[in-house]
Amino acid sequence: GSHPVRLGTxxxxxxxxxxxxxxxxxxxxxxxxxxxxxxxxxxxxPGEVATFxxxxxxxxxxxxxxxxFRLVVEGVAWMEDFGLYWEIKS
Numbered sequence: 001g002s003h004p005v006r007l008g009t010x011x012x013x014x015x016x017x018x019x020x021x022x023x024x025x026x027x028x029x030x031x032x033x034x035x036x037x038x039x040x041x042x043x044x045x046p047g048e049v050a051t052f053x054x055x056x057x058x059x060x061x062x063x064x065x066x067x068x069f070r071l072v073v074e075g076v077a078w079m080e081d082f083g084l085y086w087e088i089k090s
Contacts, residue, residue: 003076005044007052009034010070011085013078029055036069058090065090 009015016033030036036054044050050071059065065088071079 003073005039005050005071005073005079006031006035007037007039007054007069008072008078009036009068010081011068013070015068035072056086056088058088060090062090064088 014034031038036056037052040051040053041048056067066085067088068083068085070081070084073079
């Protein structure tokens with residue numbers, strides 16, 4: 001519809017300076033700098049599960065990185081922050 005549910009970068013919201021996002025394999029897969037993916041299902045009812053698919057590539061500088069994400073209904077509102085993140089060790 002006109003307000004798709006997407007996964008957005010968080011902490012801060014719409015973060016677009018990620019070391020992970022800078023890798024070409026990642027950037028070619030994401031919708032934009034702060035939107036990795038759109039929900040695959042057409043509809044998800046309460047209690048059901050939504051699926052998102054995207055690539056994360058670790059930075060070339062060794063370290064431990066946390067990349068945070070949050071659901072957003074585009075043009076409407078951010079959903080509750082459940083603390084969703086990936087810890088990447090490179």
